[in-house]
Amino acid sequence: MASRLPGNRPPGNPPPSNRPSSNRPRRTLLAALVAASVAVPVSSAARPAAVPAPVPAAAALAPLRDATHDTLAERYAVxxxxxxxxERMAAGHGDRKRAAALRGxxxxxxxxxxxxxxxxxxxxxxxxxxxxxxxxxxxxxxSDTGLDRYExxxxxxxxxxxxxxxxRAAVVAWLGYRTPPAVSLTALTPGRAQDAAPELRRFVRELHAAVPAARVSLLCxxxxxxxxxxAAPGLDVADIVLHGSPxxxxxxxxxxxxxATVWAGRGADDWIADVPHVRLRLPFATVGFGTDPVSGEFGARPFDAGGGGHSDYLKPGSVSLRNIARIVNGRALKAPRA
Incomplete structure (x- = not known):
């Protein structure tokens, strides 16, 4: 798509920051948290994975081959x-929070x-x-997305x-990997992402097999x-939309x-801007993810993400939600009047 969304500047000219100087203490604090996450493991990180659950039925694990109404209804029921x-197993284990989440x-x-x-x-x-x-x-x-924090x-x-x-539009909330705890070395390294990538590729292939004419966008x-x-190399998607990206x-x-067209946007109040955009090769891990995706150096197509924070990109009524929806819909839009 050659068009730009409202408020976008041409690639290579990201919008200037309007973040106040009072963010300096937060930057310092976040840097300390990053350092602490390298040195100190998060003891509670493994707890959600400890809740037992049954092996899924074979029909639930079978590849999705078509998306007729009857096929989908059967899949949803399984x-x-x-x-x-x-839910019953979680309740028997004594985890009321997990059982309540599953009940919903x-x-x-x-x-x-x-x-x-x-x-x-x-x-x-x-x-x-x-x-x-x-x-x-x-x-x-x-990070920190799971069955207990799904809502x-x-x-x-x-x-x-x-x-x-x-x-004629559908959204899939794909929780297809074990997300890292937010304050942890795992969240600063690519290991979980590398484990998840084959699963995401497989899922997108199944979607194309089931709904071959659909235009698929990844919102990341x-x-x-x-x-x-x-997962990106060779993946058959129209758009990869990076938002709140480290x-x-x-x-x-x-x-x-x-x-795919690679898009990048960041809300003006998103703390992720304070995370150093570096990649350090340490003896035990590679830490950090390098170039800032909203920078001109990265070369993504920018979109206006408004003034929201890290968890606000899909907030009802937000600029970011409106523009992300327009990307998914493949709409060509003119820049607004100054």
């Missing part, structure tokens, strides 16, 4: 049964293409009618589906942008080896 079984996910109105409650949980929830979809947005979350992720997916409008938030970058591990959009 996964609903799996969620209810996981088992609502008959909800649509899960995949669900596996083991090892912290994996799922893919559909918003809209996938059988009729011409445009599909796949949301890839960042914010779900709320963003639902808001995007409403913003897309019509009956925070650490999810590292996942998308790892970096991708690549020096430039061109190094992602993708034919």
């Amino acid at each position: 996964n609903r049964d799996g969620i209810r079984a996981a 996910m088992a609502d008959p109105a909800r649509q899960f293409l995949t669900f596996d409650g083991r090892n912290g949980g994996r799922s893919a929830e559909v918003f809209g009618d996938l059988s009729r979809a011409e445009r599909i947005a796949v949301l890839v979350p960042g 914010r992720f779900r709320a963003g997916a639902a808001a995007l589906r409403r913003e897309l409008g019509g009956d 938030h925070s650490y999810g942008s590292v996942v998308c970058a790892a 970096g991708t591990g690549a020096d430039s959009a061109g190094r992602l080896d993708t034919r």
Whole structure:
């Protein structure tokens, strides 16, 4: 797409920061947290993965080969049964929080293409009618997203589906990997992203097989942008939308080896801007993700993400939500009047 969204500047000229000088203490504090995360493990990080869950039924694990109404209804029902079984097991384990979260996910109105409650949980929830979809947005979350903290992720997916409008768009909230704890060495290294990339590639291939005519866009938030970058080479998607990104591990959009249009936006009040955009090769790990995706050096197509914070990109009524929806819809827009 050659057009720009409202408020965009040409690539190479990212919008100037309007962040006040009072952010300096926050930058210093965040740098201290980054250093602490390298030295000190987060003791509670493994807790969500410790909740037991049953092995999913074979039908829930089978590749998605078509997306007819009847096929999808059967798939959703199988996964609903799996969620209810996981709820019972979590309740028996004494984890009321997990059981309550699963009880909500088992609502008959909800649509899960995949669900596996083991090892912290994996799922893919559909918003809209996938059988009729011409445009599909796949949301890839960042750190601290899991079954116990799923509602914010779900709320963003639902808001995007409403913003897309019509009956030919669908959104998939893809929680297909074990996300890292926010304050941890794991969140500063590419290991979880590299493990997740094959799963994301497989999921996108299945979507294309099931809905071959649909235009697919990846929406990659925070650490999810590292996942998308790892999966990008050869991936058949129209757009890769990086928002709230700490970096991708690549020096430039061109190094992602993708034919997709790579977009990047960051809210004016997003603390991720304070994270140093470096990549350090240490004896035990590579820390950091390199070039800032909203910089001209990276070369992504910028979009106006408004004035929101790190968790506000899909907030109803926001500039970022409106522009992300326009990217997914493939709409050519003119820049607004000055």
